[in-house]
Amino acid sequence: MKKIILSLLAATALAGVTTPALADKTDKFVTSAYRDKIAVARTEPGVTEYGAVYLDRAADRIAKLDKKLDNDKSGQAEAVAGEIDALIATARTRARIAMLKQDVDQATARAAMRTSETVAVAQADAANSRADAAAARNATLAAVAEANRSRAEMRDYKLTQTQLGATLVLQDVVFATGKSDLKAGAGQRLQPLAKYLQANPNVKVQVDGHTDSQGSDASNRSLSEARAQSVRATLAQMGVSADRITTIGHGEAQPVADNRIAAGRLQNRRVEVTLVGQQAATFAVVR
Amino acid sequence: MNRIVFIGVAAASLSALAIPGVAIAGDEDDARVAIAGATAKLDSAEKAGIGGNAGDLLSQSRTVLNKANAQFRKDEDRYALVLAGEADALADLATATSEMRALESERAKIVVN
Numbered sequence: 001m002k003k004i005i006l007s008l009l010a011a012t013a014l015a016g017v018t019t020p021a022l023a024d025k026t027d028k029f030v031t032s033a034y035r036d037k038i039a040v041a042r043t044e045p046g047v048t049e050y051g052a053v054y055l056d057r058a059a060d061r062i063a064k065l066d067k068k069l070d071n072d073k074s075g076q077a078e079a080v081a082g083e084i085d086a087l088i089a090t091a092r093t094r095a096r097i098a099m100l101k102q103d104v105d106q107a108t109a110r111a112a113m114r115t116s117e118t119v120a121v122a123q124a125d126a127a128n129s130r131a132d133a134a135a136a137r138n139a140t141l142a143a144v145a146e147a148n149r150s151r152a153e154m155r156d157y158k159l160t161q162t163q164l165g166a167t168l169v170l171q172d173v174v175f176a177t178g179k180s181d182l183k184a185g186a187g188q189r190l191q192p193l194a195k196y197l198q199a200n201p202n203v204k205v206q207v208d209g210h211t212d213s214q215g216s217d218a219s220n221r222s223l224s225e226a227r228a229q230s231v232r233a234t235l236a237q238m239g240v241s242a243d244r245i246t247t248i249g250h251g252e253a254q255p256v257a258d259n260r261i262a263a264g265r266l267q268n269r270r271v272e273v274t275l276v277g278q279q280a281a282t283f284a285v286v287r
Numbered sequence: 288m289n290r291i292v293f294i295g296v297a298a299a300s301l302s303a304l305a306i307p308g309v310a311i312a313g314d315e316d317d318a319r320v321a322i323a324g325a326t327a328k329l330d331s332a333e334k335a336g337i338g339g340n341a342g343d344l345l346s347q348s349r350t351v352l353n354k355a356n357a358q359f360r361k362d363e364d365r366y367a368l369v370l371a372g373e374a375d376a377l378a379d380l381a382t383a384t385s386e387m388r389a390l391e392s393e394r395a396k397i398v399v400n
Contacts, residue, residue, distance in 0.1 A: 054379070057376075061372070064369070068369065076365065076366050076369045079351070079366070079369040079370045079372070079373045080369050080372070080373070082351070082373040082376075082377075083369070083372045083373040083375075083376040084376075086373065086376035086377045086379070086380045087376050087379075087380075089380050090376065090379045090380045090383050093380065093383035093384055093386075093387050094383055096387050097383060097386050097387050097390060100387060100390035100391060100394060101390060103390075103394050104390055104393055104394045104397065107394055107397040107398055108397055111397055
């Protein structure tokens with residue numbers, strides 16, 4: 001009996017000594033593995049910076065894990081291990097969040113820059129378009145104003161409506177008697193007409209020369225043609241293309257007054273300038 | 288001699304059984320505080336709508352917290368305490384994970400646009 005008791009006691013003592021020793025070895029392996037996990041996490045980018053508080057808590061729980069593993073009857077060590085795992089994962093997630101925030105900020109800034117560039121380009125395009133439109137409008141207005149001004153300057157001419165167009169009459173006072181050259185200074189009278197023709201490049205002109213009945217028919221025709229040519233040359237010198245101007249010398253064939261009296265002959269000696277296809281009334285409106 | 292040995296063995300066995308069973312007064316308070324802390328954290332996370340992005344972790348945390356409450360009711364205060372700690376850590380992880388997933392989604396949208 002004594003022997004049996006002693007054997008049992010010895011076996012119990014042996015078990016008491018060896019089992020904790022084996023368990024201790026396993027516990028150390030487990031806790032060491034968790035320490036390594038934490039150490040590895042600390043080396044990862046951003047984890048120490050943004051997840052230190054969680055890693056510190058996890059490291060703190062190692063001692064608790066050690067204690068629970070020593071005397072774990074209810075699986076408490078598993079709960080502690082779960083807590084440590086969650087803490088390490090949270091530390092890593094916090095690091096990831098910090099990096100994502102930087103990414104989002106940079107992406108937002110890039111997007112904002114792209115947007116502002118697009119807006120700036122669109123604004124510049126719009127400004128250019130507005131400037132172009134304004135320039136075109138101003139050019140149109142200027143052209144219209146110039147056309148109106150040149151018409152207004154025609155007010156001194158007495159334009160009459162003929163079948164051909166709007167006709168003005170230059171009496172022989174602009175020519176020396178029997179000559180076709182314009183008198184000195186007489187060219188000034190043609191200045192408004194030249195300006196009008198420059199502002200209205202589509203308007204064509206016909207210049208008709210007329211004389212009274214004195215002198216031979218041939219010389220009168222020649223003189224009237226020469227005077228018409230003289231007007232054409234003067235207009236050409238003032239910048240009006242000669243191609244737009246046709247000339248005809250009628251001589252004494254188309255009198256407008258009685259050649260038997262001086263006043264009538266004065267009226268018959270004339271050069272008529274016709275703005276082909278134009279309405280005399282429109283110049284009257286301008287006036 | 289035998290009697291002395293028996294008495295020694297009996298006393299050792301009795302103490303081994305009795306000592307862990309004696310609840311230390313502070314354990315209950317610690318467990319109660321830990322459970323309350325984890326519950327508050329979890330409730331607040333749920334109210335913040337974290338479930339949409341990290342529902343799996345939130346539900347895991349809720350399960351562990353329920354286990355902690357169950358152990359607390361059984362007066363297993365130390366077990367309840369460590370379970371509450373795990374539930375708390377899981378609630379933290381759920382919050383962080385939700386934040387991370389929201390940022391990933393935001394970044395994807397910005398990159399696409």
